[in-house]
Amino acid sequence: MSRHGANPLLPGSGLIAILGAGSLGRLWAGYLPAGKVAFIPRHNATVDAGVESLSYRLQRFDGSALSVTVPWLDSSATPPSVLLVTTKAGDTLDALQSTLPDLPPAMPVVLFQNGMGSQQAVAERWPHQPILAASTTEGANRPEPGRTVHAGKGETWVGPLTDNATSLLSAVVQALTASGLRVHPETNIQQRLWDKLVINAGINAFTALLNCRNGDILTHPFYLEYIGTLCTEIAAVLAAEGGQPLAPEAIRRRIETVARSTSENTSSMLSDRQQGRTTEIDFINGYVARRGRVHGIDVSVNQMLTQRVHQLLPHS
């Protein structure tokens, strides 16, 4: 690929590489301009010899459907300018461990994982690579293997996690904006991640344990028994972490507003449970519990939810 059109602030060819060809990875690959995006094969995944691309149908939010073909990256021939990481939180360190050595050291890495903990682990493991995190409300799912649906039109905020990523923020946002999706720079991405974590900590585990849609938790006795204490624990951990302080009642209002506005949705954690996949509980209530223990805060409800979700599936 020629350097024509590449952003001079970014290294490489102008190509955006994506690690993680699940729903979110396929959504971004389908919206970014063809010829400017490639998937990175996972070292433990079998990409059939001779198969040079991944093809699927993308149903866009406006109802139109298109066939998408995304090449697998040959990083020695085309070093990418930006890497988007859309793996599950629990797979991220391993996936990067086997991928980053083949990629340019100055290439910004944008982490799209749910919850918190995995992003911080990556920034600590590779302090010299520019690392950014994204918080997105775009909704995508894969009702069948060859079809990806853009189910919820949202927004994405991107911000630096390492100091060396700060000067690259606007170039990265500009590169992602070529998708036509709404992308904003965010200097305090930790706060954005916390804001989303608070909602997920109050909805996801309950839906997975009760096997119900988001709105149905609100009247369930198990939710009503624990939500007050859960919000008190989250408020105390937030304050100790130095984030924007929020009263337990304000946290509960935020959780319940989202549970009502997404009342018919199957949460990502319930969906993981239904598909027999490992859940992200360790990066949601498990993260709140870990940070709480560091600060000596009683986090018994977060711990209880984490343990119970682990007990749901042999591998969760």
Ligand code: PAF
């Ligand atoms: O994880 C999810 O499913 C979503 O973030 C939320 C907000 C709980 C809606 O389903």
